[in-house]
Amino acid sequence: MTDEPAARAAELRAQIAQHDYRYYVLDEPQIPDAEYDRLMQELRALEAQHPELITPDSPTQRVSGTPSAAFGEVVHQVPMLSLDNAFTEEDVQGFDRRIHERLGVAGELDYVAEPKLDGLAVTVIYREGLLERSATRGDGVRGEDVTANVRTIRAVPQRLRGEAPALLEARGEIFMPLAGFERMNEQARERGEKVFVNPRNAAAGSLRQLDARVTAARPLTAFFYGLGTLQGASLPGRQGQLLQWLRALGLPVCPDTRSVRGVTGCLAYYREMGERRRSLRYQIDGVVYKLDQRADQERLGFLSRAPRWAIAHKFAADEALTVVKGIEFQVGRTGALTPVARLAPVF
Incomplete structure (x- = not known):
């Protein structure tokens, strides 16, 4: 040759x-x-x-031709913690006040604000720049090995760009964009198959397929927002710089992430994202605030289940009363009948 x-x-x-x-x-x-x-x-x-x-x-x-018998177990070297929740402006103010008290500082603090994606948290491990393993969060200590399925997602690079560290464990979210979710459900209806209730369930169900070829056919993508283990490189000093570094390595980062100043900036971001929520191409159920200075993150540390330096500010649940105006039955290609309720509009 x-x-x-x-x-x-x-x-x-x-x-x-x-x-x-x-x-x-x-x-x-x-x-x-x-x-x-x-x-x-x-x-x-x-x-x-x-x-x-x-x-x-x-x-x-990216796509393996052999279905797996089962998902293996992965023990996270660094636990994948959840976040504490804030539901009101007072909750966010209390979060900021506690940080000031623990750090013993005055004045406004810098935060990084990002949409809280409604997907499935995963970790991806790169060794010498090459994708080696991916796992779900699971219970935070142990997750499921979904490497074969994550490889099928084109947004997740097989190899990092530039000078990759010896070992990098990136944390992020696998999700299904709304357009892909609607298209997939429409195709399922035409075939007389069961549809997914929401994009999060669709993403979770797609990622946990034993046959990676099924996952490959689903419109999944990913955004990354943090790190687990890192060897052979120095961490940037700020959360915002960390996201820029991940992006330079080829890992997609949510474009709606923003640096904000103090509680005022956090709440302004929350209101803005609440207004834009229905026009975004992905589903969110709130926003997340993270202290920007990584040295201060380390000083604050963690609780048993969540970091002290980050919090999720949840949106109010969408609830409304309506009237069922009728029920129709649709026939799929296989002859299966699917009942569809016609509801009175509420928005």
């Missing part, structure tokens, strides 16, 4: 990785889907002709 196929395969892998980065991290796609598919088809054909060219991080290796 000449060097030409190997060079072309390497070039195709690099091009596809760059297009994934532009699409999922920068939100600046450079080529149409048809051209992306053409690159993938060329790489698949080349690897089929020269199997020795297949690499672990090749985009063709």
